[in-house]
Amino acid sequence: MLLIRDLLDRQLIDRDGEPMGRVDAVVLEPREGAPPRVVEMQLGFVPLARRFGPRVASWAERLHRRWSVRRSARYSIPWSDVLEVHEHHIQVRLSAAESPAHDWERWLRRHVIGRLPGSGKA
Amino acid sequence: MKKALQLALGIVTSVGGFFDIGNLVTAAQAGARFRFQLLWALLLGTFLVIFLVEMAGRFAAVTGKAIPEAVREHLGFRVWLGPFVVLVLLHVLTIAVELGGICFALQLLSGVHFALWVVPVGVLVWLMIWRTTFDAVEYSVAIIGMITLAFVVGAMRHHPPAGEVMAGLLPSRPDHDTANYWFLAVSIVGALIAPYLFYFYSSGAIEDEWDRTYVWVNRGVAVIGMGFGAAISAGLLVAAAMVFAPLGIRVESLNEAALVLTNAFPFWGFALFAVSLGVACLGAMLEVTLSLAYTTAQTFGWRWGESEAPHRNARFATVYTLAIVAGCAIMLTGLDPMKLTMVTMALNAAMLPVVAIPFLLLMNNGHLLREHANGVLSNVVVGITVLLSIVLSVVSIPLLVVGS
Numbered sequence: 001m002l003l004i005r006d007l008l009d010r011q012l013i014d015r016d017g018e019p020m021g022r023v024d025a026v027v028l029e030p031r032e033g034a035p036p037r038v039v040e041m042q043l044g045f046v047p048l049a050r051r052f053g054p055r056v057a058s059w060a061e062r063l064h065r066r067w068s069v070r071r072s073a074r075y076s077i078p079w080s081d082v083l084e085v086h087e088h089h090i091q092v093r094l095s096a097a098e099s100p101a102h103d104w105e106r107w108l109r110r111h112v113i114g115r116l117p118g119s120g121k122a
Numbered sequence: 123m124k125k126a127l128q129l130a131l132g133i134v135t136s137v138g139g140f141f142d143i144g145n146l147v148t149a150a151q152a153g154a155r156f157r158f159q160l161l162w163a164l165l166l167g168t169f170l171v172i173f174l175v176e177m178a179g180r181f182a183a184v185t186g187k188a189i190p191e192a193v194r195e196h197l198g199f200r201v202w203l204g205p206f207v208v209l210v211l212l213h214v215l216t217i218a219v220e221l222g223g224i225c226f227a228l229q230l231l232s233g234v235h236f237a238l239w240v241v242p243v244g245v246l247v248w249l250m251i252w253r254t255t256f257d258a259v260e261y262s263v264a265i266i267g268m269i270t271l272a273f274v275v276g277a278m279r280h281h282p283p284a285g286e287v288m289a290g291l292l293p294s295r296p297d298h299d300t301a302n303y304w305f306l307a308v309s310i311v312g313a314l315i316a317p318y319l320f321y322f323y324s325s326g327a328i329e330d331e332w333d334r335t336y337v338w339v340n341r342g343v344a345v346i347g348m349g350f351g352a353a354i355s356a357g358l359l360v361a362a363a364m365v366f367a368p369l370g371i372r373v374e375s376l377n378e379a380a381l382v383l384t385n386a387f388p389f390w391g392f393a394l395f396a397v398s399l400g401v402a403c404l405g406a407m408l409e410v411t412l413s414l415a416y417t418t419a420q421t422f423g424w425r426w427g428e429s430e431a432p433h434r435n436a437r438f439a440t441v442y443t444l445a446i447v448a449g450c451a452i453m454l455t456g457l458d459p460m461k462l463t464m465v466t467m468a469l470n471a472a473m474l475p476v477v478a479i480p481f482l483l484l485m486n487n488g489h490l491l492r493e494h495a496n497g498v499l500s501n502v503v504v505g506i507t508v509l510l511s512i513v514l515s516v517v518s519i520p521l522l523v524v525g526s
Contacts, residue, residue, distance in 0.1 A: 009194050011423050022194065022423035051200060088187070088195070105424070109436040112443075118253055119439075120431025 007041065011089040012077075014096040021101045023090070024048040025074075038079045041090075043101055046073040069107040075100040128330065129339045134264040136175075136347025137354070141270045142406035143223035144216075144313035144467045145355040146399060147373075147460055150382060152306045153362025154373040155299065158282075158290030163307040164359065165291055167314030168352035170510075172344050173503060174478065177485050177496070178320040179340035182327035184494045189324045191420035193480045196487065201480060206421055208476050212317055213414040215466045217449035220407035221247075222459030226376050227400030231393065237454060244450040247407055251442055256329045256428040259412070263405035270398045274357035276386035280364035287360065305521040308514055309464055312471030314352065317478075318406075322413035325420075329428065337494065361386065376460050407449075415442040465522065472518040474511040482508065 004026075012020040025047035028036040045068070049060030064073045083091045096102050113119050152160040182188055187195070194202045224247075225239035250259065296303035332340070361382050366373060373379050376399075384391035412428055418441045419426035425435055432439035453459070488495045 009199055011191070011195070019423055019425045024199070048199060105436050108440050109433060113432050113436040113439050116252075116432070118432075120433040 006085060007038070007090070012041075012043070012101070013089050013091050014099070015083070015091070015093050016095065017091075018096045020092070020094075020096040020099065025050060027076075040076045040078045041082075043075040043077070044070065044073060070103045071100050125336065125339050128332075128336070129342050131260070131264060132339065132343030133347040133350065134268070135260055136343055137264075137267060137271075137350040140319070140348065140351030141267065141354045141402045142313075142316075143219055143399070143403050143459075143463050144309075144316060144470075146223075146358060146402065147376075147379070147463045148306060148310045148313045148467055149355045149359040150362045150366075150379045151373045151464075152310060153359040153364075154366035154371055155306070156296055156303060157363040157367045158287050158360065159294055159296060160303070160307055160310060161287065161290035161356065161359065162293045163310040164314070164352060164356055167311040168348060170311070170507060171314050171319060171352075172348045173507065174315065174320040174481075175323050175348055176341055176344035177500075178324040178481070179327050179332070179344060180337055180494055181481075181485060181491070182324045183332040183336045183340055184334055184492075185490050186328065186333070188328050188416065188420055189321055189481050189484075190417045191423075192484055192490075194421055196484060196490065197480055202421065205477050205480055206417070208473050209317055209321070209417055210414065212466070212470060212473060212477075213410055213417070214445060214448050215452070215462070215469070216316065216318060216410045217407060217414070217445055218452035219459060219463045219466055220403040220410060221446075221449045222453050222462070223403030224400050224407065225453065226459060227396045227403065230380055230396040231400075236459075237456075240450050240453045244446050247404070247411065248443060248446050250408060251411060251428065252432055252439070256326075259408055259428065260326070260330075263408060266401045267405045269394075270354050270402050271357075272383060272387075272394050272398050273354050273361060276383045276391075277357040277360035277364070279386040280361060282360050282364055301521060304517070305468065308471045308518040308521055309467040310355075311514060312467040312469070312474075312518070314355070315474060316467075316470045317473070318410040318413040320481075321417060321477075322409045325413065325416040325426075334494075358382065374460075375458075379460075411442050411445050411449075414445050415439075468518050468522045471511075472515045472522075475508065475515050478511060479508060 007023055007026050010023050012023060014020045021043045023041045024044055025042040027039040027042065029039050030036045046057065046060045046064055050057035061073060064070065077092055077094070081092045081094055083093045085091075149164070152163070178189060181192065185192065190202070190206070193205070221240065221243060222236075224243050225236045228234065228239045228243070229236045250262075327336070327340070362373065362379075365371075365382055365385050366378075371378055371381075380392060380395050382391075383395045387394055415428075415438050416426055418424075419438045422437075424437045426438050427435065452462075484490065485496045486501065
């Protein structure tokens with residue numbers, strides 16, 4: 001499996017098929033005489049920013065500390081939580097609804113969208 | 123049967139949803155200032171948009187992916203970031219100018235000042251997306267958009283000289299105002315290849331659940347739909363040439379443009395123009411707003427889909443809400459809608475390489491598209507499109523400064 005091609009920027013879906021964001025970074029562990037092992041996948045604005053260099057990453061960290069509603073700067077999903085790597089997405093055995101991947105979704109639903117009339121809240 | 127219906131709907135949507143304030147303003151100025159001499163720019167832009175739309179649809183039908191998600195997945199976020207930022211900016215500007223078009227139309231019809239319409243119209247458009255399904259949006263855009271055929275009828279009523287019209291289909295040198303001529307040529311193309319068109323089309327194909335079997339429906343929609351849509355722009359250009367050019371009216375404002383149908387339709391012309399403008403811009407504003415929300419959601423891997431309740435799609439709903447707010451804010455600054463439209467259209471042309479090249483790269487990905495990947499002919503046309511778009515891009519920035 002070509003790690004960069006098959007993991008990075010892939011759509012994640014949770015155990016119920018709900019979209020759970022995209023893989024923003026992959027953490028590998030190099031091994032002697034063997035291909036590197038995938039330790040975990042990371043989601044978040046900060047890991048994404050890191051792909052543009054350390055200075056962009058620290059700017060992103062500052063933004064995160066100041067403005068973000070996320071519990072932490074990066075959401076790490078260990079490789080052991082992956083159920084299956086499909087052709088176009090990666091399914092994990094977690095539930096998106098409670099996970100940090102949906103921190104903003106929940107916050108916006110509560111404070112903005114849910115407050116507007118007709119949003120479909122039962 | 124379902125496919126025939128999809129084909130018909132696709133064509134009608136393309137006709138109805140294609141024509142917007144960008145096409146209107148560029149065609150009206152072109153006809154007024156240069157008679158039929160800029161028809162070739164229209165022809166060129168039409169050819170390019172048919173081509174881009176067909177590819178967007180084919181890609182969606184075969185891979186089940188819309189352009190933004192596909193570019194991030196297959197070319198990576200670092201490649202996608204630039205185009206994404208450009209797309210967001212172009213979309214927001216376009217939302218603002220379409221909103222401006224609707225408000226101006228309402229001002230024409232009611233006498234109530236333009237600025238007072240901005241917030242009510244913004245809220246109305248927001249409600250339409252908030253409460254309805256994708257199908258309802260698509261159908262309504264399609265049906266009401268047909269009124270813009272009035273421009274074609276209007277043009278024919280003037281019995282334009284066929285020889286001169288035909289001559290206009292070939293590029294020619296202007297005998298006055300050279301900088302403005304080329305600026306208009308670039309803007310006409312920019313209005314026709316507006317990125318939201320083929321980006322929305324690709325997401326729309328997924329919303330409509332197109333699969334491989336829709337490749338031929340897609341071809342029909344692209345060619346006939348876009349062709350018809352362009353014919354409306356051509357109709358307006360010809361009508362403007364027949365009405366404004368002899369009088370030396372340069373269409374410096376939307377108020378002047380409003381007179382374009384008053385000769386052909388003595389009693390209804392003015393109202394017909396206003397309704398056509400308002401309706402066309404409404405359809406476009408809905409599409410551009412959705413296109414921005416789709417693009418953002420796909421980029422970050424959120425759930426997306428217009429038909430779902432906002433409650434289930436809070437981030438998606440937030441994006442389109444903010445987009446409309448931004449559009450309203452821009453229009454409330456008092457910027458002239460016509461000038462802003464011209465600038466936005468020129469920017470569309472200037473940014474075409476940035477927003478189209480990643481997509482064109484994907485069209486050659488045999489792994490993704492297999493037998494539906496671009497063949498030799500498509501690639502030749504792609505190559506020319508890329509070169510042309512770079513030329514347009516380089517040329518349009520100075521023209522923006524000098525020629526407008």
